[in-house]
Amino acid sequence: MNAASLPLLQNALTVGAILFSLGLVGILTRRNLIVMFLAAEMMLQGISVSLVAWSRYHGDFGGHVLVIFVLTVAACEAAVALVFVLQAFSRTGRLDAAAWQSLREATVGRTIDRELPAVDTVPPRFPTLTPAGVQPATDADDALEREHV
Amino acid sequence: MNPVPLASGGLLAGAIVATAASLWMLLPNGREFQSTRRLGLLLGAAAMLAFVAAGRRLGGLGEEAVFLLVSLVAVVSAAATIVSRSPVYAAIWFALSLTGVAGVLLVLGAQFLGVATIVVYAGAILVMFLFVLMLAQPAGLAPYDRVSNEPFLAALAGAVLLGVLSLSIGRLSAGVPACCAPPARAAAAADAAGAATDAPTAAGTTPAAAADLAAGPPAAVAADPLSDNQVARLGAELFGRHLVAVEAAGVLLLVALIGAIAIVSRGEAALAAEADAVRAADRRTSR
Numbered sequence: 189m190n191a192a193s194l195p196l197l198q199n200a201l202t203v204g205a206i207l208f209s210l211g212l213v214g215i216l217t218r219r220n221l222i223v224m225f226l227a228a229e230m231m232l233q234g235i236s237v238s239l240v241a242w243s244r245y246h247g248d249f250g251g252h253v254l255v256i257f258v259l260t261v262a263a264c265e266a267a268v269a270l271v272f273v274l275q276a277f278s279r280t281g282r283l284d285a286a287a288w289q290s291l292r293e294a295t296v297g298r299t300i301d302r303e304l305p306a307v308d309t310v311p312p313r314f315p316t317l318t319p320a321g322v323q324p325a326t327d328a329d330d331a332l333e334r335e336h337v
Numbered sequence: 338m339n340p341v342p343l344a345s346g347g348l349l350a351g352a353i354v355a356t357a358a359s360l361w362m363l364l365p366n367g368r369e370f371q372s373t374r375r376l377g378l379l380l381g382a383a384a385m386l387a388f389v390a391a392g393r394r395l396g397g398l399g400e401e402a403v404f405l406l407v408s409l410v411a412v413v414s415a416a417a418t419i420v421s422r423s424p425v426y427a428a429i430w431f432a433l434s435l436t437g438v439a440g441v442l443l444v445l446g447a448q449f450l451g452v453a454t455i456v457v458y459a460g461a462i463l464v465m466f467l468f469v470l471m472l473a474q475p476a477g478l479a480p481y482d483r484v485s486n487e488p489f490l491a492a493l494a495g496a497v498l499l500g501v502l503s504l505s506i507g508r509l510s511a512g513v514p515a516c517c518a519p520p521a522r523a524a525a526a527a528d529a530a531g532a533a534t535d536a537p538t539a540a541g542t543t544p545a546a547a548a549d550l551a552a553g554p555p556a557a558v559a560a561d562p563l564s565d566n567q568v569a570r571l572g573a574e575l576f577g578r579h580l581v582a583v584e585a586a587g588v589l590l591l592v593a594l595i596g597a598i599a600i601v602s603r604g605e606a607a608l609a610a611e612a613d614a615v616r617a618a619d620r621r622t623s624r
Binding site: 194196197198199200201202203205206207208209210211212213214216217218219220222223225226227229230233235236240241243244249253255256257259260261262263264265266267268270271272274275277278279281282283284285286292301312 | 383400404408411412415416418419424427428431434435438441442445446447449453454457458461462465466470471472473474479480482483484485486487488490491494495496498499502503506507509510554570571574575578579582586589590592593594596598600601608
């Protein structure tokens with residue numbers, strides 16, 4: 189522990205806060221169930237960074253122990269959540285959170301996708317290898333033989 | 338934070354330039370000129386030595402630079418996770434973000450947690466997510482991946498939350514509240530206050546006591562995560578003070594395992610029953 193640990197604590201807490209806020213935005217906006225769970229895991233990561241930063245500042249292991257339990261709970265949550273996601277997918281055929289909107293509150297309006305953005309018509313560009321050299325003349329019968337083991 | 342001495346900065350800059358030059362000499366350039374490569378090797382070794390020397394003399398700068406780098410990786414790839422439309426890309430960006438978070442944890446002195454984050458999250462949980470994605474993702478971008486719920490309001494909520502958190506983090510500079518001050522510092526502050534009030538009476542005895550208190554109680558020094566045998570002492574703490582919690586976590590893992598299997602098997606039974614009912618209805622209508 190040295191006197192310079194307060195700026196480090198503040199920097200690490202800021203990183204944790206940014207991760208938590210990004211996870212919050214993700215879980216609020218995204219509709220894919222898997223991406224929503226990724227955002228939830230990101231919030232857990234932000235909490236872990238903050239806990240370890242405080243642990244470093246205090247010079248004890250309390251935050252480390254808490255983060256170990258956070259890891260445990262995250263593993264349990266991922267197992268149960270993925271089972272739920274698979275069941276939901278096998279019932280609706282979609283990974284869409286809005287497919288389950290009949291569970292919403294009575295006062296909340298329905299989500300209806302009326303004006304979807306146009307489907308990407310530009311195909312994704314993958315790197316290609318330029319053909320190099322002359323294509324060798326191949327004999328179909330040669331391919332069946334093995335000259336070398 | 339001490340200002341970086343000029344000589345150390347020059348040493349670091351020299352090390353960087355030497356590394357670049359040695360790489361330029363070592364890279365294949367179509368000519369077989371042995372003396373250039375040998376010179377490059379020598380220059381590279383000198384650059385490594387200069388890096389080590391500069392790292393020793395710079396002190397805190399290395400830690401700060403590494404922290405900046407890994408936290409940038411974590412935050413930028415976390416943002417990319419949120420905004421990327423393809424969920425597969427989101428999962429891969431999340432893996433990069435986990436790498437950054439593990440780096441932050443390592444800089445903060447949590448060696449075991451840094452490694453455990455990589456192993457548990459990137460190695461197990463993320464691969465499970467990717468597996469489910471590959472199993473359940475339709476070809477191309479699904480419509481629900483191309484829109485999001487209330488992006489403006491959600492971004493506003495995130496900004497407000499981040500602003501409030503930054504305010505409270507910034508207020509730490511004014512002074513850590515008494516509840517959250519580390520024990521050594523709290524003792525030192527109490528000692529300073531005590532010395533201010535009854536300085537004349539305790540003038541003869543305070544120096545040694547003040548030194549003791551400023552160094553913190555021996556238990557706190559022994560629990561400092563940055564000293565030797567960190568993982569062993571973390572294990573002792575975990576299985577000593579928190580043994581009941583460890584047992585509870587084990588029970589939680591077992592319950593999650595059984596629960597996941599139970600949901601799968603009941604769900605499959607329900608699906609099979611549904612399929613049977615549909616088949617029976619078909620038979621009835623065909624008759």
